[in-house]
Amino acid sequence: MTTSLSPEDTVTATAALGTLIRGHRFRIGLTQQELADLSTISVRAIRDLEKGKAQRPRTDTVRLIADALRLGPRARTALEEASRRGHRGGAGARHFAAERPAPPVPLHPLIERDAEATVLAEELRSGAERLITVVGLSGVGKTRLALEAAARLHDAGFPVLWHTAPGAVADALPACDDRSAALTADCALLLYGEGEADDLVAEVSGALGDRPVLLVLDGVDAALLDFPRLTRLLRELPGLRVLVTADAPWNVPGERLFLLSPLEAPDPTAGVRPDAPAARFLLSRLRHVRPDVVPDERVLTDIAWVSHRLDGHPLALSAAASWLTVCDLATLRGIVESDPAPLLDHLADGRSGSRLRERVAHTLAALPEGHRRLIAALCDADDQEFVLDDVVRLTGMPLPYCGRAVRDLLVSGVIRSSTDTGRSAFRVLGVVRAVAGDLTATSTSASA
Known part of the structure; x- marks a missing residue:
C-alpha cells in the first residue's frame, strides 16, 4: 500500500496551525485556559491562534505550546511548519475541509437494497452506532450497500474517507483527490498497526475540522486490524464513524454487526x-x-x-x-x-466467477470442522430446508450448541433464513452446495 504523501507531508499539506493546536488540545483533554496556564501564554493568544487570527506566532510561543501539549518530534515539527506557512496553511486546510472528500462512484445502480441502506445510513448519521461491520457471503452486495450508505452521508455533509483493501474487487470509480487519498491511507495504515495515533488525530482534525467523518474500510480482513488503535481514534475524534465490510465480523466491543443476506427469492x-x-x-x-x-x-x-x-x-x-x-x-x-x-x-467477466468460487471455498474452509460436517450433512439431506431440530438430530449436540452453530452459519453467509413454509427454517445457499460439491469431488478424487 503506497501513498502520494508521507504522514508528515500530509500534515504539512493540509493542516493549519490553529486546527493542529485544537486537535492536540482535544486529544489530551485540555481546555483553552488549562493550555494557557501550562504554556504560560495568555488564553486570548491561544484563542486567537485556534481561530486563525494569529497566523505567524513567535518561535518561542510555538515552542511553549508544543511543550505544554507534550508533543513528540514529528508532531512538533508539523506544528512548527504550520506556523511558518502562515496564511497559506490556513487557506489549504479550509479549502480541503470545504471540498468534503467523496466516496467512489458506483458502476451499477442499487437494486432492492433501499431498506438496508436507509437503516445503515441513519445509524451512522445519528451516531447511534459508530462502528458497523457489514458481513455476508462474497458477492452478496456488501460493497454496493456501503457505497450507497456513504453517498447518503456525504449528501448529508459528511466527508467520506474510503479505503479498499488490497486484493478486494473495487466495483466503482475512485474519487480523484490525492489529498483525501493520502489521509485515508494514513487512517488505514494506523489501523493495520503502522503510524502514530497522535499524528493522525491532529491530521484528521486539521484537514476536516470538527465535523463528523465517515471512514469506510471495504473488503478488509478484520482479524488484521488493531482494535486498541481504533478505540483511541473513536475516543479522541468524537465525530468519527467507521463502516467495515468483511466476510467475517471483527467481534470487538461496540461493534454493530450488520448481516447482509441474499435478496428475497420465495419458492x-x-x-x-x-x-x-x-x-x-x-x-x-x-x-x-x-x-x-x-x-x-x-x-x-x-x-x-x-x-x-x-x-x-x-x-x-x-x-x-x-x-x-x-x-x-x-x-x-x-x-x-x-x-x-x-x-x-x-x-x-471470468474473474468474478472464479473469485466467487474461491471466496465461497475460502469461507467454507474457515468454518470449524463441526460446522463443515454439518453443512455436508445438510447438503446430503433430501429436504432443501431445515429447522433447528434437524441440526440437533444431525449433530447429536445440545440445543444451545446447535443454536450457536446456526447463528455462525448465518453470519458466515453460507445459509439463509427461509420463510417459504411460514416457520423458522433455513436453507444452504445453492452456490454453497455447488462449491461444496466441487470440494467433495476433488477430495474424493485425491484420496482415490
Whole structure:
C-alpha cells in the first residue's frame, strides 16, 4: 500500500496551525485556559491562534505550546511548519475541509437494497452506532450497500474517507483527490498497526475540522486490524464513524454487526411473485443481456425459479444472466435446476466467477470442522430446508450448541433464513452446495 504523501507531508499539506493546536488540545483533554496556564501564554493568544487570527506566532510561543501539549518530534515539527506557512496553511486546510472528500462512484445502480441502506445510513448519521461491520457471503452486495450508505452521508455533509483493501474487487470509480487519498491511507495504515495515533488525530482534525467523518474500510480482513488503535481514534475524534465490510465480523466491543443476506427469492411453488427482490434484480440483469426479451408469464416464471434456485445471491444471479448470450432462459433454468456449478463462471467477466468460487471455498474452509460436517450433512439431506431440530438430530449436540452453530452459519453467509413454509427454517445457499460439491469431488478424487 503506497501513498502520494508521507504522514508528515500530509500534515504539512493540509493542516493549519490553529486546527493542529485544537486537535492536540482535544486529544489530551485540555481546555483553552488549562493550555494557557501550562504554556504560560495568555488564553486570548491561544484563542486567537485556534481561530486563525494569529497566523505567524513567535518561535518561542510555538515552542511553549508544543511543550505544554507534550508533543513528540514529528508532531512538533508539523506544528512548527504550520506556523511558518502562515496564511497559506490556513487557506489549504479550509479549502480541503470545504471540498468534503467523496466516496467512489458506483458502476451499477442499487437494486432492492433501499431498506438496508436507509437503516445503515441513519445509524451512522445519528451516531447511534459508530462502528458497523457489514458481513455476508462474497458477492452478496456488501460493497454496493456501503457505497450507497456513504453517498447518503456525504449528501448529508459528511466527508467520506474510503479505503479498499488490497486484493478486494473495487466495483466503482475512485474519487480523484490525492489529498483525501493520502489521509485515508494514513487512517488505514494506523489501523493495520503502522503510524502514530497522535499524528493522525491532529491530521484528521486539521484537514476536516470538527465535523463528523465517515471512514469506510471495504473488503478488509478484520482479524488484521488493531482494535486498541481504533478505540483511541473513536475516543479522541468524537465525530468519527467507521463502516467495515468483511466476510467475517471483527467481534470487538461496540461493534454493530450488520448481516447482509441474499435478496428475497420465495419458492414459486406457492405462486410466482414478479415483484420479489431477487426476481426484479435478475430481470434487470436479463435486460442488459437480452433487451429483446418480453417479460411475459413464462419468462417471469423461469426468472422466479432461477432466482429461487440461486437463493437470491446477487453475484450468482449476475453470472447466470451472462449465460443468456449463449442460451435461452428456459435452457438456463434447466441448467440451474440440474447443476448450477458451471453458471458460477461469469461469461463477460471470468474473474468474478472464479473469485466467487474461491471466496465461497475460502469461507467454507474457515468454518470449524463441526460446522463443515454439518453443512455436508445438510447438503446430503433430501429436504432443501431445515429447522433447528434437524441440526440437533444431525449433530447429536445440545440445543444451545446447535443454536450457536446456526447463528455462525448465518453470519458466515453460507445459509439463509427461509420463510417459504411460514416457520423458522433455513436453507444452504445453492452456490454453497455447488462449491461444496466441487470440494467433495476433488477430495474424493485425491484420496482415490
